[in-house]
Amino acid sequence: DAGITQSPRHKVTETGTPVTLRCHQTENHRYMYWYRQDPGHGLRLIHYSYGVKDTDKGEVSDGYSVSRSKTEDFLLTLESATSSQTSVYFCAISDRVENGYTFGSGTRLTVV
């Protein structure tokens, strides 16, 4: 997707290890979001940011933390990964919430 990239695309990690996922944008959009996608649940919001160093919790924030030290980067950290965090993680950006989002291609995370 133009202007937003996620890394890595795939990752397998062991239970109890820390994991950081990166979202990078070149659109200079104010808002950035992390969602997880699981069968039967659609997308659920983990954390979001409305500016540099301004973040807030979403619906399923337990076990996750985020940081946004620059406009273009939004990091999602699993401090100690658990099997319940096996999921596909999507980053999204927006300039105005009423305009909708642009999504990244996703990161498939498997915790074994």
Add this chain to the structure above:
Amino acid sequence: GDSVTQMEGPVTLSEEAFLTINCTYTATGYPSLFWYVQYPGEGLQLLLKATKADDKGSNKGFEATYRKETTSFHLEKGSVQVSDSAVYFCALNNDMRFGAGTRLTVKP
């Protein structure tokens, strides 16, 4: 809290059939409403949106009308193609809520 409810799938149609995917919402105030589409192995793409009551969003032959009186935003297309096979998500910008998604398969 605010929420979005979509019709459960999967939905299987023959090519050129008429499509309706139902979406209803519960929200405070006057949210913007969206439909997103996700093709296999990809992220979601914004398909269409409506920002106020009675607005009709449209794109690629799909359309949806913001009905405040019935709190609905149903997605329709008059003649589906095989290439429309995907998962469709209804969403509103209050609390950044998404529906569970409806998988559409169109057969030749």
